Every structure is written in structure tokens, then in C-alpha cells.
Amino acid sequence: MSGALGVYPLNDRRTGKEVDATLWQSIERRHVDDFINKWKPIFDARLAELRSRGAVTVEIAAEHNLQDAYWQWAEKVEERRGELAWASFAVEAEGVTQGLMFTRVGADVRAREASQRNQYIVEIDLVAIAPWNRFRLVPTPQFKGIGRLLLATAISLSFSEEFAGRIGLHALPQADTWYRDVCGMTDLGIDNTKMRYFEMTEAQARAFIQ
């Protein structure tokens, strides 16, 4: 099932103007091609530059906003095609993919936060924005609002599934503060994945999308 979910405004930091972005469900071949042909060369160039100065540790990758550079979007799209548990989304603006996200739902995808423990949630499995929109990776990131649009999409999916907006995710260290301080998600600490796990309650979700 695939199609455009709507057109939403992003802010172009270079001009200060709004730009229309189209939100798609699901990730299509052209989005994967953009990742391979437009995103990855930027990641690879920065990684090569960093490697020329020494080993690229997790901390260095985080410092340069590159921790997801190795994610295999093409393989994930192929593996998960047709699986009802998975949904995927892409944001396009100016004819180019600006953001990508995979979500998961299912009988085993349950909340951990005390007030909603064991209730169904939407899990954000992977979410990323194009490298030219990232602070610390490029001098002047272009679009603002892609992360919020994708998070709002996951919340909307949760409402659509009758999960009351509840979502959960594991954050890369470079993202902790955004989820906790900007999005208002509950930080449930580092779990057995060695990553920090965040959850959004119904109240937090309603506050986020208002």
C-alpha cells in the first residue's frame, strides 16, 4: 500500500521561506536511489576525511552526526516489503528525498513506561534525515522540520492503529537530547541494546502534535 499522505511545509534555513514537502507511505525505489546516489556520497566523503585523520570512533561519528551512515536502507526495504508489521515513510522536497523512516507494530511491540506498560505502541525502528539537513555535518543545514514531520507521522500512525499516539524508539546517542528535551519523550534509560530507550505517552503525543 503506497501513496502520498499529504503536503507539509518545511522551513528552508537558507532563504527563511517555507517549502512544500510531500510525505509518502511507503519508501519507494526512487527514495532508496536518493539514499545511494545523493546521501551516501556525502557520508562517505566525510568518513574518508575523518579516517585520514585517524580512527573513526563512535564518539567521532556522533560528533559529526554520522552514526547512521552505514544503515542499509535498500536491504531493509527489500527484506520488509509486504510485511504487515512494517510501515515506511519518505519525505520529498525539491524533488529529492529529505527523510526516511521505518516503523513497526505487532503483538510483541508493547510499551514499557509505567503508566502505559504492556499497551500496544508504534515503534520507530529507523529514522534519518538527508545529510545536507544536518548540523555538524554541513555548515548550513538546509531544511528544518523533517524530524518533526516524521515523528508526527509515527504518532499519527499510532492514533490510526488505536494506540492513542503511543510510540517508542531507541535513540542514537547524538539524538538523546532532541527526543528528551525537544520532543518531551520519557527517557527509560539504556537497555540491553546498549542504547537509550524513549517512549511517548498519549499525553506527550497530544502535546507534541498540537
Added chain:
Amino acid sequence: MTFAFQEGISPLIPLVIPMIEKRTMTLNLSAHEMDVVERLADEKGLSKTALVRQALRLYQSISSRLDNGEKVFVEHPTTKEKAELMVLS
């Protein structure tokens, strides 16, 4: 696993995004089957539609694993006795 967004929340997008429109079907169930659907939906806090959708995902997931040659077991909580879960083939 998710990625960082080094930005504040844009005020541009206050939204609940409509998901792709769903199709409607009529499902004929016996009274007993309907009772079970209603009870499970009530227990899970879901509508009957949402319950059936969750069940369909689970059924697909298990079928897919079995099709790939995997086995699915359920384990007794105390005796740890395992029973292989079978689904329609």
C-alpha cells in the same frame, strides 16, 4: 535505532497526518466467534477492526517464519515444557 535531529520543533507543522485510506470488508462470524472477538478486543482496549489487524500481522509473521523453515514454540511458564506451534498450511 533512530537518528538525531539537531533542531527545535518547527512551529510549521501542527498535525495529525491522515494515513492511507483503508478498505472495508464484511466478515461473517458465528455468535461464538463474535463473542471471542468482542472479548479479546475489550481486553486489549481495541476495536474489533484493530484487533483483527493485529491478529493478521501475527498470523503473517508466524506463517512467514514457518515458510522459511523456522519453528515456533510456546513454553510452559513453570515446567518449561515446549510445544511446537502449528498454523494452517
